[in-house]
Amino acid sequence: MKTIFEQGTFNAYQERSLQHAMNEVVRFSAQTTVFISHKHDDLGDLQGVLGFLEKHYNVKVYIDSRDSSMPAITSEVTANNIKSRIEKCDKFILLATNGAIESKWCNWELGFGDAKKYKNHIALFPMKPQGTYDSSYKGNEYMRIYPYICYFDGTERYTNGTSISKGYYIGEFKETGNYITPLSEWFNSK
Template identity: 65%
Template sequence: MSKIFEQGAFSRYSKRSLENATSPILEHSQFSAKTTVFISHRHDDLEDLQGVLGFLEDEYKVKVYIDSKDSSMPITTSAETAINLKDRIRKCDRFILLATNGAIESKWCNWELGFGDANKYPDKIAIFPLKPKGTYDFQYKGNEYMRIYPYIEFYDGTEKYSNGQQITRGYYVVTPKDGKNIYCSLKQWLSKGSIY
């Protein structure tokens, strides 16, 4: 079974406008009941971003923030951009890298991941792996990231934990640790204040 989602897999959720993901994070701070999620992404991946954003907001009722549509960001990338990004990452409850092959190669996505690592690791950061359509998992450029960082994966209910118990069908955040995997439902991981 494939572990890595294909690009376009969440297109049915693409009806959601990206413009709504730019409202100031301060509006959804620690006083809000909604969990806030910073999604690091490559700006060329807006179609997949729109689907993943819609999936997370529709299914898990979180508030997603993306910088590429934030009008308060500088037009030209600069030191101010980095300062603003640090602020947004710190203020969001969770950090997700929309890890397409292009994002894996992006210096800005890697910079954001490094800052997210310093501020959200180990339990508030995850990789959302997306490989090109029609490719194999081994061709995915982010495989090494999935050995280091928690990542999001879907289980269809036929898989089992190492103790033989059935894994309930659904989306999980899988954390590699000491040669084993720790599983947390995506719903629980996205619950404000409820970290496994």
């Protein structure tokens, strides 16, 4: 099971341009809409994740860092626009790199997303620097609070002994144990 991905894992999906993810989300679409909170320094990883999600899960992604309607200088208008975009999207994902975990804006967006999307509509996409140990990942405590995207390679088993199918899931820690939901099912739940 992979619970924390290395940065660069999704680089093969970077062929998608970030430009189309800057348009304001329209709820009339049958596609699930996703607000991805991210640190602006992580645009390479963001582009790969965006391409991966759109290709494999047919979702419409919104990112604020490319939205030309955002003010040039961060202000209360920026915050209000972001709040509006989070509310309009069906799902909220934090691209949870070490930089994003330390970012005051990402934490603010996560807090607002928590209030508007918690529990079934919010998730972390945990990413650590290449070549580092999971234990050095700065978002480990966040993964105890929020659902997170993870991967199973098909060799793992549920506690009842049945095989877990290969693929991506939403993992979640609860007092009664760890639970997973197929990522496609999570995206399709409204």
